[in-house]
Amino acid sequence: MSDTCDILISGGGIAGLTAAAAFGTAGFKVICVDPTPPIIDGTAEGADLRSTAMLQPARILLERAGLWDNLAPHAAPLQVMRIIDAGGAESEPRVTREFDAADISDQPFGWNFPNWLLRREMMTRLEALDTVDFRAGIGTKRLFTRVGGAKVTLSDESTVQSKLVIAADGRNSPMRTAAGISVRTQRYGQKALVFVVTHPTPHENVSTEIHRTGGPFTLVPLPDRDGLPCSAVVWMDDGRLIQERLEMDVAHFEDEASVRSTHHFGPLTLVSPRQAWPIVTQYANRLNAERLALIAEAAHVMPPIGAQGLNMSLTDIATLLDLAQERREGLGDAKMLEAYHTERYGDITLRVRGIDLLNRASQAGSTVARDARAAGLSALYSAAPVRKMLMQMGLGMR
CATH class of the missing domain: 3.50.50.60 (FAD/NAD(P)-binding domain)
Structure with missing residues (x-):
């Protein structure tokens, strides 16, 4: 039957x-x-340690599904999206631009949650x-x-x-x-390494995406952990390099991750296992x-x-x-x-x-391509109407 x-x-x-x-x-x-x-x-064992940023329109659906009220106490607001280009000779910021949700809305861009917690609720x-x-x-x-x-x-x-x-x-x-x-x-030869860190400098609800080569290094705010600021990290790079970092001892890995982050929030301390995922583009x-x-x-x-x-x-x-x-x-x-x-x-x-x-722009390895990426970021940011349009498109508002 x-x-x-x-x-x-x-x-x-x-x-x-x-x-x-x-x-x-x-x-x-x-x-x-x-x-x-x-x-x-x-x-x-096997818990999904990634996190998910639920953008503004997502909240409407979560409310319709009866989910938002239970999720809200666990939310880490994402008020500012910070993009850093660190594509110079040294791994240090050379162009930093911030996109503030207050320019287009009275709400944050979104709210970040650990994936395992989303499943629980x-x-x-x-x-x-x-x-x-x-x-x-x-x-x-x-x-x-x-x-x-x-x-x-x-x-x-x-x-x-x-x-x-x-x-x-x-x-x-x-x-x-x-x-x-x-x-x-479409395959890129990349993997994403995901993990959670604490750091001495507060993230102040800023999601930070750092570009150098191989792919972005992104720190997304999470609620404090053991009294310390905490972020979920997605580190995209060549698959071989990601596999090497997956197998590094913790101290060596923390040092390398801190350098790749340009020490933006200070030294990073690993507080979760590391997991790797292949990067592809695919659509039906x-x-x-x-x-x-x-x-x-x-x-x-x-x-x-x-x-x-x-x-x-x-x-x-x-x-x-x-x-x-x-x-x-x-x-x-x-x-x-x-x-x-x-x-x-x-x-x-x-x-x-x-x-x-x-x-593809984030993978740029040559000096010329990195310089072009930095110049493009500055040009897009400097035009206020374009900046606002990009923020609205990112939220699905346009």
Whole structure:
């Protein structure tokens, strides 16, 4: 016998859990599955130690999903985005520019959260919703669709019949593959090293992105830890170099990270394990198939620059939610899903290409390319209308 629901969500990462909470709160009957149970303790083995900056528009969706009130006490506001070019002969700042949210809004750009904590609060919300059935340890296996609905076979050989299937199952999405949707992929030879540090100088709610070569070194504010200012770090560089740093002894690694940070907040002290992730750009050639919608990394993957990745995913969810509430009787039909593709695809491809260009600029190794990058940063910043437009575009307000 098959279970039935309005929406089956394949994938229980942050995007999948947010979608489950949003659609469940809106009154849809949801089944969400993921082959890997979420780790909701930051000290547990395998915990996701990355952090996510939720930009202003994301808060609206989190409120609609009943998540914001529980997340707010853990938020580290991001009031200023500081960009430093350190591409000279020595690893020291030569151009520093700050983008202040106060220039365009009475709110911060966004709020930063550890990923494991997001999962914890999202799981708590799902447990309170009688409209959501979350099944850990179970994945999706086969997809069969017809005009009137979809039938999905799960990894335990049970089946679910639903009006809409949402693929939130990652860059190697089994549901996207089952639907025959192809992707375009660009590799850079980079990896991102992620870890958490404390430092003597307060970050003052400033997210700092330092460019030299190989990729940016970004420090994103977190709440104080053991009485010391604390930041999440994403260090992008050539994959071979990242692997070497992953294996360094702690003292040597702290010294190298402090130098790469230009000692901006003083010496860095490692307070978490290190994890590495490959950097790619990838996007699906379509966001929909019969009874299927792609969101998050099933739809688009990009380098972690400008906090665009998950925030684009949340825009995917908000767009689908609006369409679903407008068309409850036609949930998951061709008209709804074509509207979803049309509304999101142009924005996704524009942002993917923009982040690709920024990443290539951040990799610059030659003196000429580094100087051009520094000059470009100064030119963009000096024109106030352009500066404001870039901030608004980064937030998804334009």
